[in-house]
Amino acid sequence: AQKVTQAQTEISVVEKEDVTLDCVYETRDTTYYLFWYKQPPSGELVFLIRRNSFDEQNEISGRYSWNFQKSTSSFNFTITASQVVDSAVYFCALSVNFGNEKLTFGTGTRLTIIP
Amino acid sequence: DAGVIQSPRHEVTEMGQEVTLRCKPISGHDYLFWYRQTMMRGLELLIYFNNNVPIDDSGMPEDRFSAKMPNASFSTLKIQPSEPRDSAVYFCASSPRQGSYTEAFFGQGTRLTVV
Numbered sequence: 376a377q378k379v380t381q382a383q384t385e386i387s388v389v390e391k392e393d394v395t396l397d398c399v400y401e402t403r404d405t406t407y408y409l410f411w412y413k414q415p416p417s418g419e420l421v422f423l424i425r426r427n428s429f430d431e432q433n434e435i436s437g438r439y440s441w442n443f444q445k446s447t448s449s450f451n452f453t454i455t456a457s458q459v460v461d462s463a464v465y466f467c468a469l470s471v472n473f474g475n476e477k478l479t480f481g482t483g484t485r486l487t488i489i490p
Numbered sequence: 491d492a493g494v495i496q497s498p499r500h501e502v503t504e505m506g507q508e509v510t511l512r513c514k515p516i517s518g519h520d521y522l523f524w525y526r527q528t529m530m531r532g533l534e535l536l537i538y539f540n541n542n543v544p545i546d547d548s549g550m551p552e553d554r555f556s557a558k559m560p561n562a563s564f565s566t567l568k569i570q571p572s573e574p575r576d577s578a579v580y581f582c583a584s585s586p587r588q589g590s591y592t593e594a595f596f597g598q599g600t601r602l603t604v605v
Contacts, residue, residue, distance in 0.1 A: 410593060420581065420596040466533065476585075477523060477546065478594060480533040 377402045377469050381481035388457055389489050396452045396484045398467030404428075409443065409450040410468040410478065420466070426450065454486075462488045492516075494597035496582050502603045508570040511600045514563055515584030523583040523594060524557055524567050533581075539565065572604045 378401040388394045400409065411423040424434065426443050434441045438455045454461050464485045468478040495514040503509050515522050523538040537547040542559045550557070554573070559565040569576055579601050583594040 408593075412596075418579065418601075419598050420583075422593050422595070425593050476521065477535050477538050478525075478533075479535075482532045 377479040379481035387487040404471040414464040496597035506571045511567040513582030519584035520587040521585040525581040527579040
């Protein structure tokens with residue numbers, strides 16, 4: 376069985392600060408995919424990034440960056456120079472095999488950026 | 491592409507009534523998922539289909555819940571009879587064929603309130 380743990384329930388930071396959201400996963404499968412989704416106040420789920428288990432390269436996309444470490448089973452997400460529009464609930468998720476099958480979600484981290 | 495389309499966006503019903511939620515996946519996608527989001531349980535998979543065939547319905551909470559996918563472009567999730575504890579946001583998602591390196595695409599969700 377798969378499990379995703381997001382220990383941080385809520386985080387508040389002042390605008391322009393950097394913030395890191397933690398994600399720890401558990402799976403016995405050797406092929407798996409990790410995802411981050413954003414859920415803004417409007418409620419939809421917005422895909423941010425996908426990573427497979429064979430690619431441990433960190434990724435940067437604008438102000439967003441992701442650190443994948445198999446040794447610690449972690450896939451952490453950092454927002455640099457946070458903005459009010461980053462306020463949302465962020466979910467980490469895991470899928471085995473090809474990554475387009477069922478997702479196991481973490482409980483989410485509610486991020487509030489204070490102007 | 492219009493994305494995954496769910497209807498209705500909001501539904502308020504009385505306890506005991508039948509509720510039907512609808513989903514139109516992205517054309518060409520082989521997988522269809524139904525997720526439920528509640529404060530207590532977070533995002534959880536209810537059921538998913540591959541090529542219109544139910545693959546895993548272990549997340550369906552009880553016999554009051556049923557899901558069908560009569561063709562590749564339409565799925566329903568039915569609750570009969572509904573209960574207040576079924577109040578949640580129900581998401582439908584679809585993804586391409588097995589082996590595709592991609593993610594699931596989510597609909598806007600249906601917010602169900604059972605009073």
